[in-house]
Amino acid sequence: xxxxxxxxxxxxxxxxxxxxxxxxxxxxxxxxxxxxxxxxxxxxxxxxxxxxxxxxxxxxxxxxxxxxxxxxxxxxxxxxxxxxxxxxxxxxxxxxxxxxxxxxxxxxxxxxxxxxxxxxxxxxxxxxxxxxxxxxxxxxxxxxxxxxxxxxxxxxxxxxxxxxxxxxxxxxxxxxxxxxxxxxxxxxxxxxxxxxxxxxxxxxxxxxxxxxxxxxxxxxxxxxxxxxxxxxxxxxxxxxxxxxxxxxxxxxxxxxxxxxxxxxxxxxxxxxxxxxxxxxxxxxxxxxxxxxxxxxxxxxxxxxxxxxxxxxxxxxxxxxxxxxxxxxxxxxx
Amino acid sequence: xxxxxxxxxxxxxxxxxxxxxxxxxxxxxxxxxxxxxxxxxxxxxxxxxxxxxxxxxxxxxxxxxxxxxxxxxxx
Numbered sequence: 001x002x003x004x005x006x007x008x009x010x011x012x013x014x015x016x017x018x019x020x021x022x023x024x025x026x027x028x029x030x031x032x033x034x035x036x037x038x039x040x041x042x043x044x045x046x047x048x049x050x051x052x053x054x055x056x057x058x059x060x061x062x063x064x065x066x067x068x069x070x071x072x073x074x075x076x077x078x079x080x081x082x083x084x085x086x087x088x089x090x091x092x093x094x095x096x097x098x099x100x101x102x103x104x105x106x107x108x109x110x111x112x113x114x115x116x117x118x119x120x121x122x123x124x125x126x127x128x129x130x131x132x133x134x135x136x137x138x139x140x141x142x143x144x145x146x147x148x149x150x151x152x153x154x155x156x157x158x159x160x161x162x163x164x165x166x167x168x169x170x171x172x173x174x175x176x177x178x179x180x181x182x183x184x185x186x187x188x189x190x191x192x193x194x195x196x197x198x199x200x201x202x203x204x205x206x207x208x209x210x211x212x213x214x215x216x217x218x219x220x221x222x223x224x225x226x227x228x229x230x231x232x233x234x235x236x237x238x239x240x241x242x243x244x245x246x247x248x249x250x251x252x253x254x255x256x257x258x259x260x261x262x263x264x265x266x267x268x269x270x271x272x273x274x275x276x277x278x279x280x281x282x283x284x285x286x287x288x289x290x291x292x293x294x295x296x297x298x299x300x301x302x303x304x305x306x307x308x309x310x311x312x313x314x315x316x317x318x319x320x321x322x323x324x325x326x327x328x329x330x331x332x333x
Numbered sequence: 334x335x336x337x338x339x340x341x342x343x344x345x346x347x348x349x350x351x352x353x354x355x356x357x358x359x360x361x362x363x364x365x366x367x368x369x370x371x372x373x374x375x376x377x378x379x380x381x382x383x384x385x386x387x388x389x390x391x392x393x394x395x396x397x398x399x400x401x402x403x404x405x406x407x408x
Contacts, residue, residue, distance in 0.1 A: 210390035211369040225389030268377040
């Protein structure tokens with residue numbers, strides 16, 4: 001069996017408020033957008049701060065808060081789409097910086113909003129197969145660096161941040177059975193097209209999408225309505241599959257923590273899945289959508305404020321860029 | 334699915350535009366409040382109230398509220 005043993009997170013110092021955004025976009029009703037997407041403030045990394053730096057800080061917080069000795073870590077997984085280098089894996093650099101033994105395995109994997117759940121699955125697999133005992137799962141993303149200055153929609157939704165999670169042979173929440181999905185046909189719905197191998201040089205190309213948004217190849221582009229429709233198609237099915245695989249009735253689920261994409265999308269998912277408001281977590285007011293870190297940040301905050309108690313069955317899901325989705329049940333001990 | 338109900342549900346997606354301003358022949362793209370966020374509201378409303386999927390492009394290709402109604406009714 002595999003368990004979550006510790007969770008911590010780190011948010012960078014610089015805060016971007018809605019007031020600051022409206023100064024840049026005076027034609028924009030900031031209250032309206034804030035009410036819809038549910039974000040008041042989001043954090044931004046400094047120009048010299050990377051996903052690796054944030055992951056290191058989240059891990060150090062975890063070591064202090066839970067008295068974890070880094071020498072006990074035998075595997076490092078880092079989920080990021082903004083690695084410090086093309087190569088090597090940022091996880092390798094972090095092994096050294098965090099004082100984790102050279103006998104530990106380490107690698108990065110490239111996923112976004114579904115990444116936390118995939119990390120839990122890989123960590124559980126390593127434990128169940130007897131390959132590792134103490135896995136440090138890190139999620140860290142600096143999407144704000146990929147955004148064009150005039151892309152007010154995404155600048156209002158996304159926030160930078162990192163989370164650290166220790167997955168072990170014992171802990172406070174048992175990781176259940178998983179359901180996953182992938183639909184690569186939607187890869188262009190959320191993408192940074194240039195800078196990597198397919199198109200190394202910037203193109204400067206811009207076009208207008210079906211929603212009237214500007215699509216810039218050199219910056220992060222999200223087809224909002226396509227992602228929205230994909231989510232409404234995939235999440236209700238995934239929810240049923242998670243319930244079936246874990247042999248649990250919907251009524252026996254005490255709480256739902258889904259990827260904190262934005263408030264509007266979460267409310268719609270909640271209605272489509274017919275879930276009660278008081279069992280469904282929505283809180284991204286002070287963080288924004290931190291991509292792969294939202295679920296871990298939510299779990300940490302819910303542990304701290306007493307929402308999550310011993311004996312509770314909690315469903316966690318992630319969905320987004322890829323397109324990719326995944327979910328599982330956590331049984332709190 | 335009934336046109337008047339649909340018009341009322343459509344009007345519900347607006348905060349500042351009075352419901353009386355929205356009729357079957359209203360050219361919704363011309364409404365001052367219309368934006369991509371309102372379009373998302375329509376997509377969500379159609380999904381939750383009528384259990385049908387519409388895309389941003391399909392909404393963009395419609396001119397009037399009734400066009401959207403007909404497009405959804407045909408699904």
